[in-house]
Amino acid sequence: MRRLSGYPDLKSTKAKLHELMELFSPEDRLLILIKPDPDSIASNLALRTLLLKSIKYATTGYVGEITRQENIALVKLLSIPMQRIEEIDFTEFNRTAILDGQPPHFNLLGDHHFDVIIDHHPITKGYSASFQDIRPSYGSTSTIMTEYLNAAGIKPSTRLSTALLYGIKTDTNNFERDTRPEDVWAFRYLFPRANKNILHKVELSELSPEILNYFKMAFDRMKILKDKIFVHMGEIDNPDVCVQLADFLMRVNNISWTIISSVVDDNLVIVLRSDGYRKNAGKMASKLFGDLGSAGGHRSSARAEIPLSNLKKRVRGLTEETIEKWITRRIKGYRTH
Numbered sequence: 001m002r003r004l005s006g007y008p009d010l011k012s013t014k015a016k017l018h019e020l021m022e023l024f025s026p027e028d029r030l031l032i033l034i035k036p037d038p039d040s041i042a043s044n045l046a047l048r049t050l051l052l053k054s055i056k057y058a059t060t061g062y063v064g065e066i067t068r069q070e071n072i073a074l075v076k077l078l079s080i081p082m083q084r085i086e087e088i089d090f091t092e093f094n095r096t097a098i099l100d101g102q103p104p105h106f107n108l109l110g111d112h113h114f115d116v117i118i119d120h121h122p123i124t125k126g127y128s129a130s131f132q133d134i135r136p137s138y139g140s141t142s143t144i145m146t147e148y149l150n151a152a153g154i155k156p157s158t159r160l161s162t163a164l165l166y167g168i169k170t171d172t173n174n175f176e177r178d179t180r181p182e183d184v185w186a187f188r189y190l191f192p193r194a195n196k197n198i199l200h201k202v203e204l205s206e207l208s209p210e211i212l213n214y215f216k217m218a219f220d221r222m223k224i225l226k227d228k229i230f231v232h233m234g235e236i237d238n239p240d241v242c243v244q245l246a247d248f249l250m251r252v253n254n255i256s257w258t259i260i261s262s263v264v265d266d267n268l269v270i271v272l273r274s275d276g277y278r279k280n281a282g283k284m285a286s287k288l289f290g291d292l293g294s295a296g297g298h299r300s301s302a303r304a305e306i307p308l309s310n311l312k313k314r315v316r317g318l319t320e321e322t323i324e325k326w327i328t329r330r331i332k333g334y335r336t337h
């Protein structure tokens with residue numbers, strides 16, 4: 001097989017692969033546990049491919065919900081078989097693997113023994129595993145899995161390559177963060193094999209049809225306050241809408257800040273974005289709303305949550321209009337320097 005520009009360290013990966021394969025026998029029934037994000041989903045597909053001929057079967061169980069539209073599209077377009085963990089009968093399996101995470105991330109501690117853990121998050125403690133390969137400096141678990149496939153001499157299928165490529169792209173935010181040469185190597189290795197049309201469709205699938213109604217509402221309600229866009233969405237079921245709106249409206253030229261608020265249950269939830277260059281959304285959140293609830297975040301993204309009961313004395317009647325006016329006043333009073 002052709003080696004690409006010196007990466008990765010094939011010799012040590014081959015040794016690890018050997019160690020991994022030694023663990024399994026043809027009668028094994030493996031349960032793979034993941035969280036349903038692209039890197040985990042792709043890594044799971046890669047492990048299934050690696051072990052295809054060495055075990056009886058593998059089943060993938062995921063923890064939590066598949067909520068992001070891109071992930072729903074990924075699973076559907078690549079027809080990746082997975083089951084909710086609640087639907088799984090653990091007694092059916094004699095082996096367990098965790099990919100792109102470690103037992104504490106799954107609240108699985110105590111006396112359960114794990115067979116395989118492959119991950120790129122910081123190393124945690126308090127569990128036992130027969131095989132571990134944790135590389136915190138790597139951008140994605142998909143990168144590690146690509147090295148394994150390469151070491152095993154397996155040419156990844158179009159479907160697998162597409163999934164792994166997307167896993168790397170997502171976790172490294174298109175190589176803008178936590179990227180190592182190995183991630184770039186894996187990307188180059190997978191790119192010619194992947195289906196770029198599917199990838200493109202998955203990446204464009206961020207909006208659900210239902211959210212378009214919220215976009216319509218936001219366009220009607222939005223206020224442009226100098227370099228800021230503010231929208232109060234009123235009462236909604238899920239504040240994820242605010243996150244998508246806040247990200248989307250940052251694309252508007254000359255806008256450095258977006259602030260999207262909504263009432264969810266008995267809380268006022270405010271999502272803030274800034275260009276993060278000379279601005280600091282976390283600072284803005286805590287200065288504007290920190291006196292009344294939890295507020296904070298990073299330079300480019302932040303969030304505040306205020307129990308409505310804390311606003312009773314400040315915001316007359318707690319109606320959509322009075323809440324909107326109150327936030328507008330606070331935003332106008334904020335000095336960006």
Ligand SMILES: [Mn+2]
Binds near residue numbers: 039040100120171
């Ligand atoms: Mn990951």
